[in-house]
Amino acid sequence: MEALFNQYKDQVILWAAKNGTNLIVALIILIVGHWLAKRISHLLQKAMQHKGMDLLLINFIRGVAYYAIMAAVFIAVAAQVGIDTTSFLAILGSVGLAVGLAMKDNLSNFSSGVMLVLFRPFTFGDFVDVAGVSGSVVAINLFHTELKSPDNQRIIIPNSLIMGQVITNVTGNATRRIDMVFGIGYGDDIAKARDVIIAALESEAKVLKDPAYTVAVSELADSSVNFVVRPWVATADYWDVRFRLTESIKLALEANGISIPFPQRDVHIIQPAQA
Known part of the structure; x- marks a missing residue:
């Protein structure tokens, strides 16, 4: 040895x-x-x-x-x-x-990464909905894309899954429309309710004048007359304005004596006839 x-x-x-x-x-x-x-x-x-x-x-x-x-x-x-x-x-x-x-799957991820970089359906910092998940774009690497969820989770998605599905770039445009629905009672004054909602929109400084907002009766529902309220805002202001308007419009309707119906059920009890 x-x-x-x-x-x-x-x-x-x-x-x-x-x-x-x-x-x-x-x-x-x-x-x-x-x-x-x-x-x-x-x-x-x-x-x-x-x-x-x-x-x-x-x-x-x-x-x-x-x-x-x-x-x-x-x-x-x-x-x-x-x-x-x-x-x-x-x-x-x-x-x-x-x-x-x-490793054909990895090659597919690589080629998809090249396509993402060339065509740029989103960029750094955009908030996107891809492959069934949502988050802000942190990085596009050779084989995967990294997102950060609103609650600060790190999400890793293979590039091939992104290119093979619908991509929604939530913050891709400078402005967004807020779609809201408010219901009033059938006995309330529709014209007054419209004026109250418009006044609340006008008092919100971050609601854009162009495009103009929409306030219209959209539906005669089972227990309410529904208004669609659709203001436009800068994309960065979307959630702040949405939260403020939800509160301010409700308070304004209540302050003007306009009811906001909620689902309820009347129960009638019929006593059987005495023999």
């Missing part, structure tokens, strides 16, 4: 003496190449930011550039240690084909 160890030890020492310089150079190439990949990708990011490019596109291109440079570095390292790069590339291509077939 000791003789076998000594035999291989001598071979290792001989190989190291013969190829030590190449190994050192290969290690230097790897270290310098890794530093250059990080440096170049960082400079590329800075240049794209200076041009005002979209943040999601910047992050995506930076990732692709980094991995492309590192692939070239590994090929240079292989050549330095004596591996035939022609054969190496052929073997790598064969392995890549096999891996590609085994």
Whole structure:
């Protein structure tokens, strides 16, 4: 056993003496190449930011550039240690084909990520509904997209699931319409109720004048006359204005003696006739 160890030890020492310089150079190439990949990708990011490019596109291109440079570095390292790069590339291509077939879902995610970056149905910070979940866009990576839910959960979605379904960009436009319904009693004055609702809308500073809001009777329901109230607001003000109007319109209707019906049921008890 000791003789076998000594035999291989001598071979290792001989190989190291013969190829030590190449190994050192290969290690230097790897270290310098890794530093250059990080440096170049960082400079590329800075240049794209200076041009005002979209943040999601910047992050995506930076990732692709980094991995492309590192692939070239590994090929240079292989050549330095004596591996035939022609054969190496052929073997790598064969392995890549096999891996590609085994990882077709990841390739689909990658191609979907490219499509998301090119066509940009949403960008950083947009609030979207995709693949059955909702959240603000944090990042588009090579294989997945990251969202942050309103209650601060981190949501990771494969890119292929996003491109294969309907994408709703909730904050994609500068303005949004708030759709609200208020019901009044059948015995209440419709014209007065309309004036009260309009006054509440006019008193809300963040309701836009253009497009104009809509206040109209939409339905004669089972227990109420329903008004649709549809003001337009800046997208960033949507929820604040919606919450305030819900409260202010209810209080205004009550202050003016206009009832707001709620579902109720009358129960009639019939006593059986006495024998």
